[in-house]
Amino acid sequence: MTDLRDLYQELIVDHYRRPHNFGPLEDANRHAEGFNPLCGDHLTLSLRVVDGVIEDASFEGSGCAISTASASLMTDALKGKTQAEAEALFAVFHALVTGGDDARPLAPIGKLEVLAGVREFPTRVKCATLAWHTLLAALHGESQPVSTE
């Protein structure tokens, strides 16, 4: 049985209360919007990509603890990664939060692992992946807001 603390680990609550990389980003050259119509969560992701490398990332918006912590940890993790590395990270993260009980990350993803508890809560997977789908949209230059529906 899943305990409350398995899902809402200290790190998640900390990132919810004090999200990293929160606010507008100077000199950003990639933007995308994400929206979860089920709960009304929305975020705008901004990236500064130079020569295929994500030099900086930030987000704005409002959401639940899971979506906010996910965006906060994701933007931390993105800095310095190439676009290809970012997309690979998406795949690993996606497998982490949607996999079965014995799913293990395909590669180490550091602090992002605290979100693994989400896989016990299928209704909350969309919260955890909202920022990540928005990331793909930003990297691919999609202008339509991303919806989790």
Added chain:
Amino acid sequence: MNAPVNERNAHHGASPSALEVARWRQDFPILSQIVHGKPLVYLDNAATTQKPSSVIECEARYYRELNANVHRGVHSLSQRATEAFEAARDTVRRFINAARREEIVFVRGTTEAINLVAASFGQRLRPGDEILITEMEHHSDIVPWQLLCERSGAVLRVAPIDDAGELRLEEFARLLGPATRLVALTHLSNALGTLNPVRQLVELAHAAGAVVLVDGAQAAAHLPVDVQVLGCDFYAFSGHKLYGPTGIGVLYGKAALLESMPPYQGGGDMIRQVTFAKTTYNDLPYKFEAGTPNIAGVIGLGAAIDYVNTIGLPAIAAHEQALLAYATEQAAQVPGLRLIGTARDKASILSFMLEGVHPHDVGTVLDLEGVAVRAGHHCAMPVMAHFGVPATARASFALYNTFEEVDVLMRAIRKAREVFG
């Protein structure tokens, strides 16, 4: 309990004893479940209610013993199915005190009932006509009218609510005028719990010459509904929020009005005679019941109403009012809890925000305690916009809920506060 609650109880009937409620609970097999290792506390009744054994058995019995198409067969099964189907129509007629059985149209649910009126009655609307709704409507009572406005050139007007979640009557009256052709409003708000003074609003609308549709999706399970006393022209509700099956609902319409309206869908029972030159339509209510209906659903809805009648809506209402009053009082003791919807006249619904905790997270923490609530915008995004919140957590009560369950809810809410504290 405080004075207003006692007044309400006096109005609705005596509150049932804990023993009686315990007996009612036994009628609902699903309630004895364990969720995340905790006894299920089901407080998502505004989304859908659980079903008593009598309804479940009734549907099963239909398929086991009675299954045949209605209004067509000359054989015995079809005859019996038709009798059961039409008996349920009589049950519905008595339940809402419609003047005639022809005024009871079976549809899939509240949403389809509203869409039927928008599609059929809506054909008489012209550019410049106005449709008046309220700011507390849920999407099903907004979007069909927006679509109708796009088709017809009519204009949608919205009567605002105040910060308690009550309709602003003077604004409502001011928005009514000679161009108002139709008024659509909820009886009981699903996001706020507000009870509208429907009879008074109908009088105002009729004085302006408008036809009134009441969305009774939430109300039908919580208070006695008498369409003749309310005076409304249409009343829509769903079976599944009334301890009945999903996929079945009712549109009540005044006979003269339904007579004057064109059919909604073509085919099946709505037809009297078809040639390629011309089709004549069946009498009410069949004119609006195209295709093979949800026969098991109709019969199951009849069983659900029988069940509710056995307990009595006055007793149900008194019990739920007592629960709501207790929950409201307890909620006031929880630091950081803000109620959304504090109308003087409320029923069944406790919608709230917990400072520092997103409603979605509240919903998950509560789920881990076995408590089922709704977290979201409740398909009433304009209501959320009014209160400046993306969503709320909503506990909604039914006849089988107990004061102990309210205590479990409050403990779980406090736990959410601790986690995010």
